[in-house]
Amino acid sequence: MSQADSTLEGHATGLSVGPAFSIPTKKLAMWLFIIADTMTFAACLVAYGFLRNGSADWPRPFHSITNVALMTFILLTSSLTMLMGLRAARVQDKAGAFRWTMITASLGILFALLHVREWLGLIHEGMTLFKNPWGNGLFGASFFSITGLHLCHVTGGVIALLAVGVRYRGGRYNADDIEVLGLYWHFVDLVWMFVVPLVYLLNLAH
Amino acid sequence: MTTTEAGKSAGMGKDLVVYLCLLALAGVQFAMAFQNIDTSQMLVRMLAVAIVEAGLAVMFFMHLWSEKRGFVLFVLVFTIFVLLAMQYGWTDSTRMVVGAPFAK
Numbered sequence: 128m129s130q131a132d133s134t135l136e137g138h139a140t141g142l143s144v145g146p147a148f149s150i151p152t153k154k155l156a157m158w159l160f161i162i163a164d165t166m167t168f169a170a171c172l173v174a175y176g177f178l179r180n181g182s183a184d185w186p187r188p189f190h191s192i193t194n195v196a197l198m199t200f201i202l203l204t205s206s207l208t209m210l211m212g213l214r215a216a217r218v219q220d221k222a223g224a225f226r227w228t229m230i231t232a233s234l235g236i237l238f239a240l241l242h243v244r245e246w247l248g249l250i251h252e253g254m255t256l257f258k259n260p261w262g263n264g265l266f267g268a269s270f271f272s273i274t275g276l277h278l279c280h281v282t283g284g285v286i287a288l289l290a291v292g293v294r295y296r297g298g299r300y301n302a303d304d305i306e307v308l309g310l311y312w313h314f315v316d317l318v319w320m321f322v323v324p325l326v327y328l329l330n331l332a333h
Numbered sequence: 334m335t336t337t338e339a340g341k342s343a344g345m346g347k348d349l350v351v352y353l354c355l356l357a358l359a360g361v362q363f364a365m366a367f368q369n370i371d372t373s374q375m376l377v378r379m380l381a382v383a384i385v386e387a388g389l390a391v392m393f394f395m396h397l398w399s400e401k402r403g404f405v406l407f408v409l410v411f412t413i414f415v416l417l418a419m420q421y422g423w424t425d426s427t428r429m430v431v432g433a434p435f436a437k
Contacts, residue, residue: 148404158404162412173419180426192363199359206394207352214344313394320359320386324379328366 157307161314164280168318171276172325175269179329186261187332188249195327198241199319202281205234206316209309216295216302224305228292231312235285242278246271266330273326280315287311351393358386 146152179185189195212227249270256271258264291308294300362382365375392398397405 148401148407150400150404158408162408165412166415169416169419173422177422177426180423192366196363200356203352203355203359206355206390207348210348210394211345214348310395313390316394317387317390320355320383320390321380323359324362324366324383325376328362328379329372329376331366 151303153303153307154310157310161310164314168273168276168321171269171273172321175273175325178263178265178269182263182265184262185330186259186263186266187330188252188254188259188261188266189327189331192328192331194241194245195323198238198245199323201234201238201241202316202319205231205238206313208234209312213302213305213309216305221296224302225292225296228288228295228305232285232288232292235281235288235312239278239281239285242274242281246274270326273322277315277318277322280318284308284312284315347393351389354389355386358382358389 147155150158208227208231212224212231215223215227253260254267254270256268259267287308291300291304295305362379365378365382368375370378397408
């Protein structure tokens with residue numbers, strides 16, 4: 128081997144140092160997506176807070192916390208079932224992992240249905256994007272934007288859960304894929320922890 | 334019980350504890366909504382609880398705690414910096430309430 132060859136080989140070895148932070152590429156990509164999405168939700172919530180703080184007649188249309196409490200319970204529980212799915216996948220329990228993933232998807236669907244029911248109730252009371260019977264018209268725009276964005280994430284998550292669950296059972300995906308999807312699902316849950324107090328609880332009618 | 338099953342149930346116990354903590358914290362937030370306090374005070378308290386909840390979820394449910402230290406720092410420092418940078422406009426929103434003119 129010439130000196131040039133050994134130098135080139137040394138270069139190649141130096142360049143292939145493996146994935147950044149020594150974590151799998153898919154997982155790193157999901158974390159980067161989560162960081163970016165955190166900024167999106169944070170920007171929405173800050174804009175919402177800005178409008179609320181700058182408005183003297185901000186509406187407080189929520190009379191009951193039952194629905195939102197139930198939605199919170201369902202979403203938190205779905206995070207636990209997601210973890211159970213991951214644990215089952217890690218010990219090669221294919222049937223268990225598939226079952227828990229499908230339970231998580233079902234809880235996500237239930238959450239989405241409750242959310243839509245709540246939306247329809249508010250629309251029935253006269254709330255639209257730019258007007259409502261209670262006060263500042265921008266409440267509807269900010270409420271539907273933030274909760275709608277979150278609902279889009281839940282819907283996307285449910286579709287991903289169904290797809291990954293089925294492909295995992297078919298042997299095309301493995302436990303790492305369940306873990307990456309789990310990161311996304313927990314993130315959706317995490318965002319809800321901020322949406323509930325800011326958008327619902329602070330606007331509870333007293 | 335096999336070693337794998339024992340490890341699985343031990344890990345699940347921790348997950349269950351974190352889950353119960355999150356439920357309890359969510360309950361605290363709901364209870365706060367019925368306190369007879371100023372809205373800004375309520376906001377600060379609820380946000381504090383939400384940050385604790387988010388911390389638990391990120392560290393234990395998303396397993397950030399068990400990742401490499403460099404990665405944990407990357408995620409936390411980058412995210413917290415941008416979140417803090419977003420807070421620059423609050424004085425202007427207050428100015429809208431009190432009717433003070435905007436700076437030229």
